[in-house]
Amino acid sequence: MSKTQGHPRAGKTPENSRTIAVVRASLPRRYRSERRFRLLGLAAVVLSLGFLALMFASLLANGVSAFRQTEIRLPVHFDPEVLHAEALAQADYGQLIRASLGRLFPDVEGRRERRELAALVSSAAVYDLRDLVMRDPGVIGQTREVWLKAGADIDMAVKGHFRRDLPEAERRVSDRQFAWLERLAAEGRLEKRFNRTFFTAGDSREPEQAGIWGAVSGSFFTLAVTLMLSFPIGVAAAVYLEEFARKGRITDLIEVNINNLAAVPSIVFGLLGLAVFLNFLHLPRSAPLVGGLVLTLMTLPTIIIAGRSALKSVPPSIREAALGVGASRMQTVLHHVLPLALPGMLTGTIIGMARALGESAPLLMIGMVAFIVEIPKGFTDPATVLPVQIYLWADSPERAFVERTSAAILVLLAFLVVMNAGAIWLRKRFERRW
Amino acid sequence: MLTLTRVEEAMTKGVGLGTSPGEEPARGRPDRESRETVGTVTVENPRMVCRGVNVFYGDKQAIRNVSIDIGRNEVLAMIGPSGCGKSTFIRCLNRMNDTIEGCRVTGEILLDGVNIYDRKVDVVPLRAQVGMVFQKPNPFPKSVYENVAYGPRIHGLARNRAELDEIVERALRKAGLWDEVKDRLHEPGTGLSGGQQQRLCIARTIAVNPEIILMDEPCSALDPIATSVIEDLIFELRTQYSICIVTHSMQQAARVSQRTAYFHLGDLIEVGPTDRIFTNPRHPLTQDYITGRFG
Ligand SMILES: Nc1ncnc2c1ncn2[C@@H]1O[C@H](COP(=O)(O)OP(=O)(O)OP(=O)(O)O)[C@@H](O)[C@H]1O
Numbered sequence: 001m002s003k004t005q006g007h008p009r010a011g012k013t014p015e016n017s018r019t020i021a022v023v024r025a026s027l028p029r030r031y032r033s034e035r036r037f038r039l040l041g042l043a044a045v046v047l048s049l050g051f052l053a054l055m056f057a058s059l060l061a062n063g064v065s066a067f068r069q070t071e072i073r074l075p076v077h078f079d080p081e082v083l084h085a086e087a088l089a090q091a092d093y094g095q096l097i098r099a100s101l102g103r104l105f106p107d108v109e110g111r112r113e114r115r116e117l118a119a120l121v122s123s124a125a126v127y128d129l130r131d132l133v134m135r136d137p138g139v140i141g142q143t144r145e146v147w148l149k150a151g152a153d154i155d156m157a158v159k160g161h162f163r164r165d166l167p168e169a170e171r172r173v174s175d176r177q178f179a180w181l182e183r184l185a186a187e188g189r190l191e192k193r194f195n196r197t198f199f200t201a202g203d204s205r206e207p208e209q210a211g212i213w214g215a216v217s218g219s220f221f222t223l224a225v226t227l228m229l230s231f232p233i234g235v236a237a238a239v240y241l242e243e244f245a246r247k248g249r250i251t252d253l254i255e256v257n258i259n260n261l262a263a264v265p266s267i268v269f270g271l272l273g274l275a276v277f278l279n280f281l282h283l284p285r286s287a288p289l290v291g292g293l294v295l296t297l298m299t300l301p302t303i304i305i306a307g308r309s310a311l312k313s314v315p316p317s318i319r320e321a322a323l324g325v326g327a328s329r330m331q332t333v334l335h336h337v338l339p340l341a342l343p344g345m346l347t348g349t350i351i352g353m354a355r356a357l358g359e360s361a362p363l364l365m366i367g368m369v370a371f372i373v374e375i376p377k378g379f380t381d382p383a384t385v386l387p388v389q390i391y392l393w394a395d396s397p398e399r400a401f402v403e404r405t406s407a408a409i410l411v412l413l414a415f416l417v418v419m420n421a422g423a424i425w426l427r428k429r430f431e432r433r434w
Numbered sequence: 435m436l437t438l439t440r441v442e443e444a445m446t447k448g449v450g451l452g453t454s455p456g457e458e459p460a461r462g463r464p465d466r467e468s469r470e471t472v473g474t475v476t477v478e479n480p481r482m483v484c485r486g487v488n489v490f491y492g493d494k495q496a497i498r499n500v501s502i503d504i505g506r507n508e509v510l511a512m513i514g515p516s517g518c519g520k521s522t523f524i525r526c527l528n529r530m531n532d533t534i535e536g537c538r539v540t541g542e543i544l545l546d547g548v549n550i551y552d553r554k555v556d557v558v559p560l561r562a563q564v565g566m567v568f569q570k571p572n573p574f575p576k577s578v579y580e581n582v583a584y585g586p587r588i589h590g591l592a593r594n595r596a597e598l599d600e601i602v603e604r605a606l607r608k609a610g611l612w613d614e615v616k617d618r619l620h621e622p623g624t625g626l627s628g629g630q631q632q633r634l635c636i637a638r639t640i641a642v643n644p645e646i647i648l649m650d651e652p653c654s655a656l657d658p659i660a661t662s663v664i665e666d667l668i669f670e671l672r673t674q675y676s677i678c679i680v681t682h683s684m685q686q687a688a689r690v691s692q693r694t695a696y697f698h699l700g701d702l703i704e705v706g707p708t709d710r711i712f713t714n715p716r717h718p719l720t721q722d723y724i725t726g727r728f729g
């Protein structure tokens with residue numbers, strides 16, 4: 001810079017007035033590129049939100065009908081002739097339903113027609129009836145109006161998924177059945193009611209009897225194992241590598257390997273789990289415990305990497321401050337570094353757990369793909385998980401499973417939202433301290 | 435770089451090491467290029483003794499062959515241009531450089547006759563004994579109270595809450611911060627102003643009662659009133675403890691210290707009684723710096 005003439009605060013010299021002119025001239029260009037960047041960013045956000053909305057809309061459109069199930073109100077006579085007090089569980093409840101239908105439609109004759117009539121009600125309705133009688137044996141001998149599930153095809157027909165204008169032979173619901181349904185509807189005996197079974201039952205071959213609760217429980221137990229193992233181990237590993245290990249060849253090697261592990265396809269972890277946990281350690285097949293172990297292996301690298309970068313971002317001056325008053329390294333980490341790094345670590349854990357929740361490939365390898373009706377009660381019961389359940393249902397030929405697949409995806413997303421909301425709440429709590 | 439002949443030259447002139455303690459013999463002016471320490475580095479009955487200390491950051495040497503004693507009940511001021519290694523050197527005295535990746539310290543630093551870089555020395559009690567106030571204020575992101583109480587708490591200096599309260603109040607009063615924070619003891623320390631934060635860090639350090647206190651520019655962010663509170667604190671602490679203070683203010687060095695050390699690009703150029711350094715610097719570099727002709 002050459003010397004400015006006169007008093008330094010005198011203001012405009014030829015030189016700095018030229019600087020101002022140059023700055024002014026460049027302003028429109030700068031603002032233009034800024035605007036362009038803002039628009040681009042906005043477009044990206046709108047686009048991704050749009051796709052998300054589209055996905056939700058299609059899932060809702062397909063899946064929401066699964067939350068309601070067609071039911072038929074029948075006047076069931078609990079015939080003491082059929083229901084013997086000593087063998088209530090084995091009684092022929094189907095006969096009660098058929099008799100009741102016969103009373104509603106006395107003019108139905110012939111074997112075929114009777115079979116069609118009986119098919120209005122789900123073959124699984126007998127279990128509901130049995131449960132009702134077992135709960136309250138006092139009904140025996142009386143006649144009660146009972147809501148019973150309609151068969152899966154009837155349910156689909158009522159929900160409008162079958163077209164009536166097709167030739168009868170190509171339809172799964174006959175003209176006669178349609179006529180009966182119309183009569184039932186006119187009498188107020190046909191209704192779409194909240195599908196409790198879907199939220200309380202395990203898997204089933206019958207769509208109207210199939211529920212998501214088994215898979216939700218399986219996912220819950222599996223993720224509980226994953227969280228309980230991967231969070232403490234991941235945090236401990238990150239703290240050790242970042243705060244205690246001497247930096248050198250070995251830590252570099254470990255770092256490279258952890259980064260590689262994070263990129264390994266998840267099915268490889270499934271194969272590892274099969275070889276180690278099932279074939280070598282002989283842990284039970286299809287168990288959430290093993291699933292959790294496999295998913296732990298898969299999420300650990302993510303948590304360690306996120307944990308290390310969270311630790312790296314804690315300003316070194318905080319460590320110095322603690323060490324400077326004579327805190328040991330352990331105290332420095334526990335009292336000062338870890339609390340500051342925890343929000344970042346939780347973020348990594350959320351990402352890892354979300355991935356684990358959506359993972360199906362490695363679980364197929366350890367047998368969590370089996371058809372399991374029972375709802376798992378613990379970590380070693382056979383179980384399946386939500387994504388696997390979705391995969392299984394998506395694979396089923398029945399029309400009624402299509403809407404259940406979408407509904408199961410909605411449940412999976414809800415699970416994810418609840419889990420993430422919990423983690424974000426936790427993170428906020430830690431952040432709010434300062 | 436310094437050549438062997440220059441070293442020999444300086445040695446034959448009898449400057450630096452080997453001079454007897456006490457009265458400094460008057461000598462001729464050393465050469466401007468000489469990097470041999472001028473003046474008396476030793477004191478009688480020293481608290482800390484540094485001999486031939488070198489510090490490397492990776493391959494770069496930040497401190498070259500520094501030898502100096504720190505006496506009992508004395509304030510040693512370290513002055514020198516920015517980047518000359520004052521912080522680096524003062525951080526060696528309680529092994530804070532251990533935390534820096536790639537930082538290596540060689541030579542001997544004795545505290546009460548024990549080499550603090552010995553393998554057997556535990557840094558935890560060392561740092562409780564040799565406290566430090568850092569150049570940049572670095573309060574914990576916790577409350578004002580927790581900041582000051584942290585040291586006493588981990589060392590178990592208070593038997594109960596009342597004692598801890600007392601220690602915290604005493605430390606804050608000494609640092610001249612009590613009146614400003616007594617109503618907001620439980621608000622975050624990071625919410626204080628820069629100068630208040632620095633005084634909070636001073637309070638945090640003296641709350642553990644260290645016997646030697648290292649202060650790296652403790653007053654650089656303080657106004658004259660807060661500065662004089664800290665200087666009063668230094669006067670008071672000197673009656674019992676030793677203090678090393680890095681400062682850019684020549685006036686401050688003159689006010690608080692008994693001895694002054696002048697650093698220049700990693701070398702300890704001159705050490706001596708503060709009045710002598712400021713009235714009659716011997717090394718041309720010291721003279722330039724004192725008279726403001728540096729740079
Ligand atoms: N962590 C580090 N890694 C590498 N080099 C460093 C590091 N800290 C300091 N240095 C270098 O060591 C030299 C001395 O730095 P130091 O901080 O001790 O200077 P200083 O005398 O305290 O300066 P100031 O008065 O500006 O605080 C400088 O050249 C600096 O660049």
Ligand SMILES: [Mg+2]
Nearest residue numbers: 520521569650
């Ligand atoms: Mg410094």
